[in-house]
Amino acid sequence: MQPQATTGLVRRLREGTPRLSAMARANDAVAELFQEYADLIAITGGEAFRARVYEKAARAVAGYPADVSTLDRKGLEGIPNVGGSTAAKIAEYLGTGRIEAVEKLRGRIPAGVRELTRIPGLGPKRAVQLYEQLGVGSLADLVTAIEDGRVAGLRGFGARAVTNLQRGIELLAASGGRVLISEAAEVAAEIVGLLAAVPGCMRVEPAGSLRRMRETIGDVDILAASDDPEPLMETFAGLPLVADVIVRGPTKTSIRTAAGLQVDLRVVPPAAWGAALQYFTGSQAHNIRVRERAVRAGLTLSEYGLFRADDGELIASGTEEEVYRRLDLPWIPPVLREDRGEVRAALRGELPELIRVEDILGDLHTHTDLTDGVSSLEEMLAAARERGYRYYAVTDHAKDLPMQRMTDAKMLAQRDRLRELAGDGGMVLLHGTELNIGPDGGVDWDAGFLAGFDLCVASVHSHFGQDQATMTRRLIRACENPYVTVIGHPTTRLINRRPAIDADWDAVFQAAAQTGTAMEINAFPDRLDLGDELIMRAKARGVRFAIDTDAHSTVHLGLLRYGVGTAGRGWLTARDVINAWPLEELRAFIDAKRRAG
């Protein structure tokens, strides 16, 4: 490796991937500290279960709807997996901005050692070994140590291990890891289609975070059922899209595509399908929760089935429903399997009846070629009718975005055209617009002109860098506009490309709930905005939602499923979503706000 290349590599490693959001909530800082504490415990050789305790606490705090800074000691202990000691640490952080126990461990090991564990294949044990035996305290140190040949020859580091380490470092620098759900879904669909044709393949489906519909995917998990795994393994490892075979065993093979995406294939006997699908869907945290429950019932759960612990007799394995049922649980939808209280809710019979794609009766945020869309009004309407929508809103950009060249006259002409097309085919046409929320919270037109629209979406398109107070006022003022029905892509993040704007989201959601303004769940795969955690926080404040595609072409209407998946991850039902309501109810929602204003 050339020295110059090394420098660039290390710089990219150090910069890492941009944070997806800049949401300042004490919960995020606390979760971050607890995760670091868990890592440090593992690195310094602390007891494994203590590391797990803080990992669980980190997740619980990050996903907790209430801001921890508003909770007293008792409230803190009410968070799942937070007991007296952990609550004390949160209180300590809120009071002093630091946690002494974390500082202490930080003092024992350089931050760079924790950084090392981001390299695939390098865990806490070997990272600390590199530090203690070679003084490697950063990624840069490690690159140098490998080049100097000091790593080869360490106990446990053969030639093979060093090669893998080098590859891991390059991989970390190149990808930073996660891809959009749409990219992963396309790769998965292609592979599933090819494997389904292999003789002996009984079933094959994507599992993992793709089945749980996480907003980004680290690697694609595919599960297949067959009594004869070898032909599947053979086919998989030989697919044209394979750039690299990482792992190749009798029942598990991992490859990397030319684009750098890792895909894992697991093959299980058909009789174990349900247990295996449950296991490989995860999340890991959900599985641990479910397996602990099995252990307490004198059972043990693996990808091969649910067994009695004493004599090993098989209790269930054929379907997921059966596995959950034998643990006295209803089937839990994959989008909920994140250990965010779904097992507890399931036990109480309180699982939400999640919104489905077929519940959506119309799209409320779409474009045409009048502004930046590529399909004509007629083409968009035909595609919408094809989907069976009851109603459909056309919401081209308004006049404050100069690049869109919108004028009052063009907008009114579009409205006339829309009215002419109405009544044909039973789908009700709504004329709307996507307003621009200006830096001060104002929008493109005055009340007189806005009153002519059936509904308005309003979104931030510029001045992303405003401070939190200004941005919060801006969004609240938009909510207070009587003609704004939906706030479009509220955080304006672009996944892997642009961070979220900084706002006090709890204050914004409060205003949205009070004014009867819906928050959009923009279904575009690089937006998914709001995301699942903010959806949960908004729902807790009584906010309503609109799941829209923001389609700029007829093919984009099909992206709706990603928005619905994200809504499900936020525990939403059809009642929470205004475009799952009959038209009369939707109109009543719009009119109530206009009258109140």
Next chain:
DNA sequence: GCCGTTTTCGGCCCGACTGTTTTCAGTCG
């Protein structure tokens, strides 16, 4: 350090694969 539909104390999910190991530790999911 947290937690309980047999527990307020004594446990803490489970298996595949790799590499280097002469019987298994480390890592991953």
